[in-house]
Amino acid sequence: MQIHRGSAAELHGLVPDFSGRQAWVMEVDAPALVLGSTQTAELLDPTAVAAAGLDVVKRRSGGGAVLVDRDMLWVDLLIGRDDDLWRDDVGEAFGWVGDLWVDVLRSVGVDDAAVHTGALVAGEWGRTICFASLGPGEVRVGDAKVVGISQRRTRAGARFQCSVLCRPSEQSQSQLVDLFDLGPDDRAAARAALARHVAAVPVTRQEVLDSLADRLRDLGWERS
Numbered sequence: 001m002q003i004h005r006g007s008a009a010e011l012h013g014l015v016p017d018f019s020g021r022q023a024w025v026m027e028v029d030a031p032a033l034v035l036g037s038t039q040t041a042e043l044l045d046p047t048a049v050a051a052a053g054l055d056v057v058k059r060r061s062g063g064g065a066v067l068v069d070r071d072m073l074w075v076d077l078l079i080g081r082d083d084d085l086w087r088d089d090v091g092e093a094f095g096w097v098g099d100l101w102v103d104v105l106r107s108v109g110v111d112d113a114a115v116h117t118g119a120l121v122a123g124e125w126g127r128t129i130c131f132a133s134l135g136p137g138e139v140r141v142g143d144a145k146v147v148g149i150s151q152r153r154t155r156a157g158a159r160f161q162c163s164v165l166c167r168p169s170e171q172s173q174s175q176l177v178d179l180f181d182l183g184p185d186d187r188a189a190a191r192a193a194l195a196r197h198v199a200a201v202p203v204t205r206q207e208v209l210d211s212l213a214d215r216l217r218d219l220g221w222e223r224s
Helices: 008-012 046-052 092-107 169-179 184-197 205-218
Strands: 002-006 022-028 032-035 055-058 066-068 073-080 113-115 139-141 144-153 157-164
Touching: 002 008, 008 022, 008 032, 008 055, 022 205, 046 169, 066 169, 073 205, 092 113, 092 139, 092 144, 092 157, 092 205, 144 184, 169 184
Parallel strands: 002 022, 032 055
Antiparallel strands: 022 073, 032 066, 073 157, 113 139, 139 144, 144 157
């Protein structure tokens, strides 16, 4: 496992070489609003973003916006195209990632963690805010997503960017609503959607990280 520290922009900009299986633990030095690859800053309320003191960053993988902070566990899992875990089908490619996170969470007492195996469930707000949707391979507890996963593929390999909500990160995700340029009715509807679909695991970021390290070691991933 490699630990990378820096701004959200710097961490998203890291270029992998896909030389074997790698796990990158990302530690941001300041909270940031991260937009999906198809989103633009025109969706945001610039006054609210400025008042919150957040950098706005765009990632190259898809999905909705995420508010990245120090309470969230952000890990990138990288595999080469020649890896046994590689799947040509983009949807199927998430399967092993979700299974890994379920094992990790169950080992720290989150016994009802489960992988979402169906199609994308976005609802009205899921394409705007990451944790209001549920995609293939992502992990839920009941109807609430606790692990978000996005994927970026190149000719050399795949990079799975994973976000685990550890308390109190669910509070920060709900604050995302205030950063978008929305009318009162839409803002209320978005808050209601997040209240239904966002939850945090009841353990600390470090507990989840330690469990992940143990599981990767059991699976034969090399430490760096």
